[in-house]
Amino acid sequence: MHRDEFGEGVTRTAGGRRAGQEFLARLKERTADRDKVMSPIAFNNQLKAIHRWGLEKPHDLSVVRQPVLVANGGLVGVEPVGEAMWEGAYR
Template sequence: MIWLNWESRDKSISVTAFRNQLKAVHTWGRQRPADLTVIRHPVLVANGDQDRMVPSGNSADLARRLPNARLKLYPDAGTAASSSTTRNSSAKR
């Protein structure tokens, strides 16, 4: 059952936080991708589709590179989607 948490939605981020995040993403983007095929455990990659800090595309990429991953994008949710929009966000296979 999904319930929406309207009271504690993501707040706007500061210009400094935005610039720092862009710098980190830029640095990360230059690195060679890690080989995640060695991780065989089930993994739930969860993200809000309105996350301002981690784009959903990054989560989809991570889930594609993990051999036993499940991607869950929470609609109309931000950064803390897995903990703020569901009562149980554990990986169920």
């Protein structure tokens, strides 16, 4: 799997490319109440926040004893989360 114009999780197979094209077509169907485009300032601030978070000392997640849902929001512009960013979830 790779990240391209369709976003994360689209395979390079013919079926994956077709699913990606269908996804983009569905996105264009909605014309009202669409999310605003992220400004360059907001994008830069988000990258700075991610960088600061990456420099923090890791938290001891072994003390968490209840189920946890980790979600990457879809209503705001989000920098793609790579494998290195998920490392903290497995500590």
